[in-house]
Structures are given as structure tokens and as C-alpha cells.
Amino acid sequence: MATLTLYGTPISVYVRAVRLLLEEAGANYDLKEVGIFDGQNTAAEYLAKNPFGKVPTLDIDGTALYETVAINEYLDEAVANGKFSPSDLLQKAKMRQIMAIVDSYLYGPTIRSIVIQRVIVPSQGGKTDEEVVKGGIDPAKKAMEAIESIAICSPYLMGSELTLADFQLIPVFVYFANTPEFDTVTAQTPKLKDWWQKVSQLPLVQKVCG
Ligand SMILES: N[C@@H](CCC(=O)N[C@@H](CS)C(=O)NCC(=O)O)C(=O)O
Numbered sequence: 536m537a538t539l540t541l542y543g544t545p546i547s548v549y550v551r552a553v554r555l556l557l558e559e560a561g562a563n564y565d566l567k568e569v570g571i572f573d574g575q576n577t578a579a580e581y582l583a584k585n586p587f588g589k590v591p592t593l594d595i596d597g598t599a600l601y602e603t604v605a606i607n608e609y610l611d612e613a614v615a616n617g618k619f620s621p622s623d624l625l626q627k628a629k630m631r632q633i634m635a636i637v638d639s640y641l642y643g644p645t646i647r648s649i650v651i652q653r654v655i656v657p658s659q660g661g662k663t664d665e666e667v668v669k670g671g672i673d674p675a676k677k678a679m680e681a682i683e684s685i686a687i688c689s690p691y692l693m694g695s696e697l698t699l700a701d702f703q704l705i706p707v708f709v710y711f712a713n714t715p716e717f718d719t720v721t722a723q724t725p726k727l728k729d730w731w732q733k734v735s736q737l738p739l740v741q742k743v744c745g
Contacts, residue, residue, distance in 0.1 A: 539564035543590030551706035641678035644671035688726035
């Protein structure tokens, strides 16, 4: 088995998506801290691994792999024998569709616009920009409702088994569920609310995201 080193900070949504898989698979790995609020992610040493300065990056026997979807698809095969992806082709495509929606359309409005403004900015002594928060609500709703229309949520996003889509979405909910905008944004997504109630209780989620 390859030696795995995950670079990033444990508070990152995307680092958590990878750690949920690694922990659920019981894989051996090292976590090396790369801070995102203190500039460690833009230091030359880290940019040599990931030119975009984003976390995470996974080092696999000296090869740096970045972009969470690519990392988790690799790990699913490498350490979990593909058990975190449906075998049915169309279901697998839908799982990837949810991951793409989270990455492209949900993360921005929920985390960058709402969580950062509601939680991070005040924690650093700043003042929430209400216009930025407001601007996140409709796009977040649209993405959430798109996921609702694709997901099964019984009990997991793709049905009876945890998949890569759950690992991608859980860390967003961990932060977003604690904002006052959560109820408005999820008002039309009852299946996702049920899903969240169940997955938020999993020991795995408490361990990685608690
Ligand atoms: N598309 C990237 C996104 C990763 C990402 O945005 N990570 C955030 C932390 S959750 C980050 O590194 N932020 C630091 C920055 O943008 O400077 C992936 O899938 O890995």
C-alpha cells in the first residue's frame, strides 16, 4: 500500500471530505498542517505541490494529487476497493453529478458567502457584510434544491451505502447548518434535512468534523 500524506488543515471543508473517506476506510495516513488563514497555503513550498494554493493535497509515495474529487475517486479505488461508489453506472454518474454541484454551485454561496461572513469574519473581529450573505441565499437554494431532486436520502444520498457524494456534502452542512440562513435555504429540501439529521449523528462525522 502506498504511503499517504494529506496536506491541509482539519477545519477545511475539503480536507474533511477526504478525511471522512480515509477514516471510514480505516486507511493509514499522516495529516500535515497547512494553514489557510496564516498564508501557509501560499508559501512556495506548498505551491510546489498545489499551484492553486488550495487544501487539500494528497501525497502518494511522492506524487502530489490535488482537487478533492480526484483525490477521493483515487482513494475509493486504492484503499476501499470502490465501496464508496455505486456499481450501477447511472447511479455512479448521479453521485458525481451531486459532487460537481456541491463543488461548483453550493460551496461558494453557502461557505464563501454565508459561513465566512456569519462565522469567520466576526470571529476575527470584523463585521458581517449582510449584502454578501443576502447574495448567497438564492444560489444556495438553487443548488440545494438541485441536489434534493437527484439524491435518494434513504438514509444516505445514493441509498443504503455511504458514497463519495456524502463525504463531499457533509462538511458543507457541518458549517452551514449553524447559520441562521440554513432554515430558509433548506425550506424546500425535506429529504436533505432528514439526511442531515441522520448523518450528523454518525460517530465518523463527530470524529472528523466535531
Ligand atoms: N477545488 C478545490 C477546492 C479546495 C478549497 O477551496 N479549499 C479551501 C479550504 S476549504 C482553501 O484551500 N482555501 C484557501 C484559499 O482559498 O486561500 C478542491 O476540490 O480541492
